[in-house]
Every structure is written in structure tokens, then in C-alpha cells.
Amino acid sequence: MSNExxxxxxxxxxxxxxSVIAGQPLNDMINIIKExxxxxxxxxxxGFSGGxxxxxxxxxxxxxxxxxxxxxxxxxxxxxxxxxxxxxxxVVDMINRVIDTINKQAVKDGIPMxxxxxxxxxxxxxxxxxxxxxxxxxxxxxRWCTERMKIDPVSSFITKRVAEFGEVVVxxxxxxxxxxxxxQVIAKHSIEGSPLSRHSSLPNAYTYMxxxxxxxxxxxxxxxxxxxxxxxxxxxxFELYKGSNQGECPLVIDKSTPSCGNSRFGCWTCxxxxxxxxxxxxIESGESWMQPLLDFRNELYESxxxxxxxxxxxxxxxxxxxxxxxxxxNTVQKHIPGPYWxxxxxxxxxxxLTIEKRLNETGHxxxxxxxxxxxxxxxQWLRDPNEPDWADSLPKxxxxxxxxxxxxxxxxxxxxxxxxxxxxxxxxxRYSVSAEMIMKLIEVELSMSGLQKRNGISGKLExxxxxxxxxxxxxxxxxxxxxxxxxxxxxxxxxxxxxxxASKL
Numbered sequence: 001m002s003n004e005x006x007x008x009x010x011x012x013x014x015x016x017x018x019s020v021i022a023g024q025p026l027n028d029m030i031n032i033i034k035e036x037x038x039x040x041x042x043x044x045x046x047g048f049s050g051g052x053x054x055x056x057x058x059x060x061x062x063x064x065x066x067x068x069x070x071x072x073x074x075x076x077x078x079x080x081x082x083x084x085x086x087x088x089x090x091v092v093d094m095i096n097r098v099i100d101t102i103n104k105q106a107v108k109d110g111i112p113m114x115x116x117x118x119x120x121x122x123x124x125x126x127x128x129x130x131x132x133x134x135x136x137x138x139x140x141x142x143r144w145c146t147e148r149m150k151i152d153p154v155s156s157f158i159t160k161r162v163a164e165f166g167e168v169v170v171x172x173x174x175x176x177x178x179x180x181x182x183x184q185v186i187a188k189h190s191i192e193g194s195p196l197s198r199h200s201s202l203p204n205a206y207t208y209m210x211x212x213x214x215x216x217x218x219x220x221x222x223x224x225x226x227x228x229x230x231x232x233x234x235x236x237x238f239e240l241y242k243g244s245n246q247g248e249c250p251l252v253i254d255k256s257t258p259s260c261g262n263s264r265f266g267c268w269t270c271x272x273x274x275x276x277x278x279x280x281x282x283i284e285s286g287e288s289w290m291q292p293l294l295d296f297r298n299e300l301y302e303s304x305x306x307x308x309x310x311x312x313x314x315x316x317x318x319x320x321x322x323x324x325x326x327x328x329x330n331t332v333q334k335h336i337p338g339p340y341w342x343x344x345x346x347x348x349x350x351x352x353l354t355i356e357k358r359l360n361e362t363g364h365x366x367x368x369x370x371x372x373x374x375x376x377x378x379x380q381w382l383r384d385p386n387e388p389d390w391a392d393s394l395p396k397x398x399x400x401x402x403x404x405x406x407x408x409x410x411x412x413x414x415x416x417x418x419x420x421x422x423x424x425x426x427x428x429x430r431y432s433v434s435a436e437m438i439m440k441l442i443e444v445e446l447s448m449s450g451l452q453k454r455n456g457i458s459g460k461l462e463x464x465x466x467x468x469x470x471x472x473x474x475x476x477x478x479x480x481x482x483x484x485x486x487x488x489x490x491x492x493x494x495x496x497x498x499x500x501x502a503s504k505l
Contacts, residue, residue, distance in 0.1 A: 118154060120150075128380065136313065346394075353368075
């Protein structure tokens, strides 16, 4: 241990001996953590979000291990941090600095601890779902982002450690004060006579919440009492929270965790809340360069307003069908809009790339969307169930913004070109046949060409024909004109006639 860290350690010892937090001497809590750590061989996984609560947990455990004899530091501690790839930029930078420091300083201090960022699968990121598949921006009633971007990556990391060690203990900075629903979950899974609780969803995983009964004031009292045990201070963290009454975004390990839409430690794209006070507060406190991000986020939020859904979203679902749901009185049917129009997604991705380019040019190095995400989005567009992008527009959009090229994955969606799409659209208008339907039928045909056995092609063609094609008015008119005597077979015959007409083109 260096002289500098020796001084830090001595300062921490003084703080531990002198402080009383939540009615308990801090030294007593450290002793409980050490006893729990030494009680078995199960490795620990610390959930670290960069916020005040998880920073407190990380600091307490690091201090506890520093005060243990080297020979008692017998099991590894993993620090896992979930990066959704749309985290608030200033927070990402801070978390990355802590992770880097922990990985270096733990080695010097002989602490068996390593920090690991985890990410969503590249085909399940925010941008691939929103811009690629056209998913609507998240709302409280449809928070598709939480499971894909937060729960799944962390659960995967924990599951791998369980497979390796049999059982693990997940250490969290959860506090009962933060959420009544969270408090109920904590109480439900607690184990009598043990500081541990059963994990709510992962088998062979247990949770440990040392600051379960602390208040926010208790947390700040601890954080501001002395330096971090790995070096440095929590002043930057305090400045990030200062002037804000928002909470933080904890590490999400199950669906009971409340939304962090108002948190400065959440996603800058979050549309679960009406107003993003977090980014607005950061801009007011000097981070004015983030204004384009707030403007972009606000545009996404506008698209969630009921009166604007038809402007932004296709009238068909990704299933290719127009769907309705009964209102509460079960009399009037409410139209359920589908994914964002491809044109809207194209506009947004161009705007996002433009913001990224300008920020980098003005001294704010940042990656708003990864190259791998662009590759995945392109493949989604090429295979879009309603609007196949035969023009292969994404490489052109990227080249227009960056005046550069990406080594794009070979277009394996078919040998289609922009002139092909243009010709089909012209012929479709002339013969009153949906060009998109013909595109999907041709895709099916080409996917089966060259095969000795073409089993299943009839079913695939029939599946395409059974989708709703044409304008919303045409589809509603056909559906309204149908009655109990008009079955799916009747509709299929009608569509097959259209296909027959199209085959003559």
C-alpha cells in the first residue's frame, strides 16, 4: 500500500471509529459486513450504478476488506455496472473512471475485486428496437426497455457466476425508504435470522442490502465524511446531485425496481416521464452542450402523445395486421397503431448521427450510437415486415452525414435495388396492387429459390397474403364489408386474385 493510500486508509479508520449512522456505530456495520463476507465461500456481486447508494455500498465493502487480514480475503467480489448505451453521458464518464480506478487500485491493495460493465445484446439495444424495429418510445404502460437493456444483461452476468460457483450473493444499495413496492419485495424474500434474502427471480442467488434502513441523509453523511477508500473524493458525485431532488437509477435486477425516468443516473432517452428534469438540471448547472440531446428526447416524447400517434406510426402492427381494441365501455373500438413509419426512423437516425458528429467536432467526444447498432438497424430495415427498405437507405444516410463509409455487412436480404422498389411502386399504383405485398412475396420466392424441395412455400405465401395490405381506408372498408359468411378463405381468395394480377406485371 502506497503512502498516499496508507493515509486514506488511516483517515477511513478514524471515520469508522467516530461515526454513528442510522443509530448504529459505523464500525459495527463494517464488522457485520466482514462477518457476512467470511461466513461462507459464495462470491459477491456488487451492483454499481454510480449513484449515491451504490457508491456507498461499494465504499463500505472496500473499506471492510481493507480492514480484513490478507489471508481472510478468501473469495472474489465482482462489481457489475449496467450500461444501456444510452446512459446520461456525464454519468457514464464518472462510472467508467470509478471502474478503471477500482480495477487498478484493488490489485495494489490486495483486494480480490474486479469491476465489469455489462451491455444489452446488440440486437436488443434502445436504438435497434426503436429505430430498427420501430418500437414506440417507452411509456409506463409499455416499458419494453427495462428488461432488454437492464435486467437481461445483469441477470446473464449473475447466472454465469452461479453456473461457475453454485451460489452467489448480490449486494445492492436498495433502501426501503425509496419505494413502498420495493420494501414489500425486500420483506417478502427475507430469510429469518440472516442478513441475506432470496433473489426474487434468479435461483441460487441471494441478495444482501447493508444500508436497507438508511435514509438519504445517512448516505450523504457517510459519503461526505472522508475520501473514497480507493482514492479521491465524492465531491463530483455530490455536485451531480446538488440542486436536484431526483433520486437515482439503481441496478435493476427485477421488475419491482421503480422507474428511474427522473434520475440523473438514468437514460437520456427516457420517455417514461413527461419532463426530463434530470438532463434539464444538468444543462442549467453548466452542461449546456447536452441541449441537443434533450431536444431529441423531447421529440421522442412528442411521438407518444395519443393525438400524434397516427402521424408517427404505421396503422399496421409488425404482424402486418390492422388491430383494434374495445374501449372501456366495450362499444367503440380503438385503433392500435403499429411501429414508427420507416420515413420517421430514417429522419431520426440522420438527426442522431448529426448531433453525434457536431458534438465530437465541438470538443465533446461521444458515441451516441455504435457501428454495430447501425449494422443491426440496417438489417431490420431491409427485412421490415411492412415497409421493406429495398433502397438500402442507411448506408446513404451515414455517408451523407459523415462523408465516410462503414464496412457494411453484405446485404443478404435479397438482390433488390432502389430502382426495383421504384418500379414496383409505379406499377402498384397503376394496377391498384400493394407494392409492399409484392415485395414480400418476391422475398419469399427468392428465399426458396434453388432449393430442391420447396416445402412450405405455399404456407409462407399465404401468410403474406393474409396480412392487411393497402391504405387504412381500404382495409377498414374491406373489414366492414365482411360478415359472418365471409371467412378468411374469402379474403384469401381476394388477395390471391390480386397476386395473380401482380404476377402479370
